[in-house]
Amino acid sequence: MLGSGEQTGVYCFRKCKYREETVADMVEAKVKQILLDILDIDAAAIVPTASLDALGASSVDAVEILAALENEFDIDIPDEDTDKLLRTVEGMVEYLQGRTS
Numbered sequence: 001m002l003g004s005g006e007q008t009g010v011y012c013f014r015k016c017k018y019r020e021e022t023v024a025d026m027v028e029a030k031v032k033q034i035l036l037d038i039l040d041i042d043a044a045a046i047v048p049t050a051s052l053d054a055l056g057a058s059s060v061d062a063v064e065i066l067a068a069l070e071n072e073f074d075i076d077i078p079d080e081d082t083d084k085l086l087r088t089v090e091g092m093v094e095y096l097q098g099r100t101s
Contacts, residue, residue, distance in 0.1 A: 027073075027100065028093045034068045035089070048090035062086055075099050 032046050039055055046055070052062055065086070070077055073096055077085060085095045 023100070024093065024097050027097045030072055031069070031089065031092050031096065034065060034072060038064050038068060046089055048088065048093075050089050052086055069096065073100055 032043065035041070035046055035055065036043060038061055039057055041055055052065070057065065066077055066082060069075075069085075069092070075096075081095065085092055
């Protein structure tokens with residue numbers, strides 16, 4: 001498994017054509033894709049400070065997002081972590097990065 005500072009050579013989705021992508025970048029891309037798939041929103045709406053409420057997520061959507069995150073990252077998210085995890089997009093990425101490194 002890659003540590004948080006290790007890199008892989010992959011195409012990035014930011015403002016570059018190619019660069020070394022970190023584990024954090026991969027986590028962020030997966031989180032964004034899950035949000036896009038479940039919420040059916042424009043990618044531009046997914047900014048680090050966006051809350052699920054701001055993205056239009058219902059409580060059912062939140063449960064689906066949690067299940068998708070657990071499946072994608074092969075982890076179990078304890079109930080006591082869900083509030084912290086679901087506050088912002090950035091919070092999701094940081095939480096998952098900590099759990100996968």
